[in-house]
Amino acid sequence: MIAYPARSMPGQIDHSPPLTAKSINMPQQQHILIIDDEVDMLQGLQRVLSFELESVTVSIVANPLEALELISKRNYELILLDVCMPEMNGMDLLVRIREIDPHVTMIMMTAYGSIETAVEAIRRGAYDFVTKPFEIPDLLRVLRKGLERNQLIRENLNLKAKVTQKNTFESFIGQTPTMRRLYDTIQALAHTNYTVLIRGQSGTGKELAARAIHDLSKRKAHPFFAVNCPAIPEQLLESELFGHKKGAFTGADTDYTGLFEEADGSTLLLDEIGDIPVSLQTKLLRVLQEQELRPLGGTRSKKINVRILASTNQDLEKKISERTFREDLFYRLNVVTVRTPTLREIRDDIPLLLDHLSKQFSAELEIPAKHFSLASAEMLMRRNWPGNIRELQNFVRRMLIFCKEEEIEPMHIQAVENPGTIPTLSEAFQICEMPTEPYIAARNKVLEQFTRSYVQNLLFTTNGNISRSAKMAGLSRVAMQKIMRRMDMQPLNFRNPERCPQ
Numbered sequence: 001m002i003a004y005p006a007r008s009m010p011g012q013i014d015h016s017p018p019l020t021a022k023s024i025n026m027p028q029q030q031h032i033l034i035i036d037d038e039v040d041m042l043q044g045l046q047r048v049l050s051f052e053l054e055s056v057t058v059s060i061v062a063n064p065l066e067a068l069e070l071i072s073k074r075n076y077e078l079i080l081l082d083v084c085m086p087e088m089n090g091m092d093l094l095v096r097i098r099e100i101d102p103h104v105t106m107i108m109m110t111a112y113g114s115i116e117t118a119v120e121a122i123r124r125g126a127y128d129f130v131t132k133p134f135e136i137p138d139l140l141r142v143l144r145k146g147l148e149r150n151q152l153i154r155e156n157l158n159l160k161a162k163v164t165q166k167n168t169f170e171s172f173i174g175q176t177p178t179m180r181r182l183y184d185t186i187q188a189l190a191h192t193n194y195t196v197l198i199r200g201q202s203g204t205g206k207e208l209a210a211r212a213i214h215d216l217s218k219r220k221a222h223p224f225f226a227v228n229c230p231a232i233p234e235q236l237l238e239s240e241l242f243g244h245k246k247g248a249f250t251g252a253d254t255d256y257t258g259l260f261e262e263a264d265g266s267t268l269l270l271d272e273i274g275d276i277p278v279s280l281q282t283k284l285l286r287v288l289q290e291q292e293l294r295p296l297g298g299t300r301s302k303k304i305n306v307r308i309l310a311s312t313n314q315d316l317e318k319k320i321s322e323r324t325f326r327e328d329l330f331y332r333l334n335v336v337t338v339r340t341p342t343l344r345e346i347r348d349d350i351p352l353l354l355d356h357l358s359k360q361f362s363a364e365l366e367i368p369a370k371h372f373s374l375a376s377a378e379m380l381m382r383r384n385w386p387g388n389i390r391e392l393q394n395f396v397r398r399m400l401i402f403c404k405e406e407e408i409e410p411m412h413i414q415a416v417e418n419p420g421t422i423p424t425l426s427e428a429f430q431i432c433e434m435p436t437e438p439y440i441a442a443r444n445k446v447l448e449q450f451t452r453s454y455v456q457n458l459l460f461t462t463n464g465n466i467s468r469s470a471k472m473a474g475l476s477r478v479a480m481q482k483i484m485r486r487m488d489m490q491p492l493n494f495r496n497p498e499r500c501p502q
């Protein structure tokens with residue numbers, strides 16, 4: 001144990017400018033953890049360092065296992081640890097800490113003269129070392145350097161995270177407050193290890209959300225794993241998830257590594273968890289509770305470190321009441337819920353989505369770019385999209401393939417969806433290109449077709465609403481009704497029950 005020499009008491013020990021958050025552009029408060037089994041030494045260091053290091057909180061812990069628990073719960077900017085501790089060798093502790101936080105700056109306290117130990121500590125990832133007994137000014141110098149290094153590393157990581165975040169959320173389109181809330185939730189959850197239940201209708205981006213949670217997490221260096229539970233027959237699903245040993249059942253000729261083991265260190269999405277058979281739910285619950293896995297036919301359990309995400313579009317509460325889903329599994333999975341919004345809830349994002357999807361699919365299909373007119377976007381915002389973004393994607397693909405025009409208007413949509421019901425304007429104008437009729441008759445025919453096409457488009461856009469159609473056309477309601485009567489048009493024919501009520 002060291003005793004502080006008189007000259008190293010607070011206020012007298014270091015003449016370099018005090019370390020402040022401002023002087024090295026640090027975050028407001030930094031946290032140092034000191035790990036040493038000598039309690040007097042810990043308390044002494046805590047007192048001195050708290051006094052000397054401005055904007056730094058110094059925590060102390062005498063037990064290495066408790067230290068590991070603390071480190072897994074919060075970030076420390078710097079850890080100062082002793083090499084010799086009875087419960088756990090400081091070298092092993094250093095390696096365990098690295099596994100939890102690969103970027104933390106660690107400084108070892110080694111016995112005087114044991115230079116091999118110091119070298120070994122640095123080889124294993126320590127940033128620097130101080131030899132005991134040390135002078136406080138020397139320790140402060142090393143700590144300051146360590147804090148500065150940490151600051152640089154964290155800034156670098158933050159920059160990298162910002163780039164990753166941008167790329168991650170680039171696969172999401174949407175700027176409505178609802179989507180922004182979803183991004184915030186994903187971001188907040190990514191930094192935790194919580195099991196997350198992602199709920200939402202089909203095609204709302206549940207898998208996309210799961211991937212984003214993984215891509216923004218510390219596990220992102222590992223590949224993301226996903227299994228679509230109902231896609232795998234019940235007899236195979238157990239092996240697929242938990243693996244099996246050779247001879248576990250007829251046909252098990254070799255050992256098979258299950259997804260839980262493959263995904264060790266990474267993230268596993270159990271897609272459509274509502275469809276997992278009850279028999280497997282019990283085993284899944286055990287794995288989640290114990291973080292241990294025993295393959296089929298195996299005799300030994302293995303510790304695993306897998307972050308589980310589960311997704312469903314089903315009413316799990318109803319399944320629980322029908323006893324087809326275990327309530328305890330539900331609570332184990334549902335530590336936090338993320339909800340992906342329906343397309344109807346983010347209808348204001350539809351123009352953005354149309355723009356993005358038409359660019360994306362035009363490129364994929366290698367066809368010239370096309371875009372949706374404002375009137376089309378407005379019309380599509382009024383529709384119901386029971387299949388959500390996936391349905392919108394299919395719709396855009398269909399339109400790009402079948403619509404010949406560069407600007408997609410409501411009438412083109414109508415023509416693709418109900419071929420033959422609306423004459424296109426280009427069809428109407430073909431008469432002018434090939435004048436086979438007297439002028440007055442040809443003009444009336446074109447006008448007639450123009451008016452029919454124009455009003456039909458309007459009514460289609462407004463879902464058969466006469467007042468809105470009249471307003472958009474700059475006509476009175478009466479004039480609009482008159483045209484409709486003349487053309488024998490019924491508003492009901494333009495109302496699509498799948499679209500929103502007016």
Ligand SMILES: Nc1ncnc2c1ncn2[C@@H]1O[C@H](COP(=O)(O)OP(=O)(O)OP(=O)(O)O)[C@@H](O)[C@H]1O
Nearest residue numbers: 171172173174201202203204205206207208389390
């Ligand atoms: N906000 C969004 N922006 C852009 N594309 C999206 C968005 N949400 C979903 N998608 C796309 O829609 C498609 C369906 O998404 P995803 O598979 O994640 O949905 P899901 O909810 O998991 O569907 P299901 O329950 O049917 O499996 C994917 O191609 C995905 O990239």
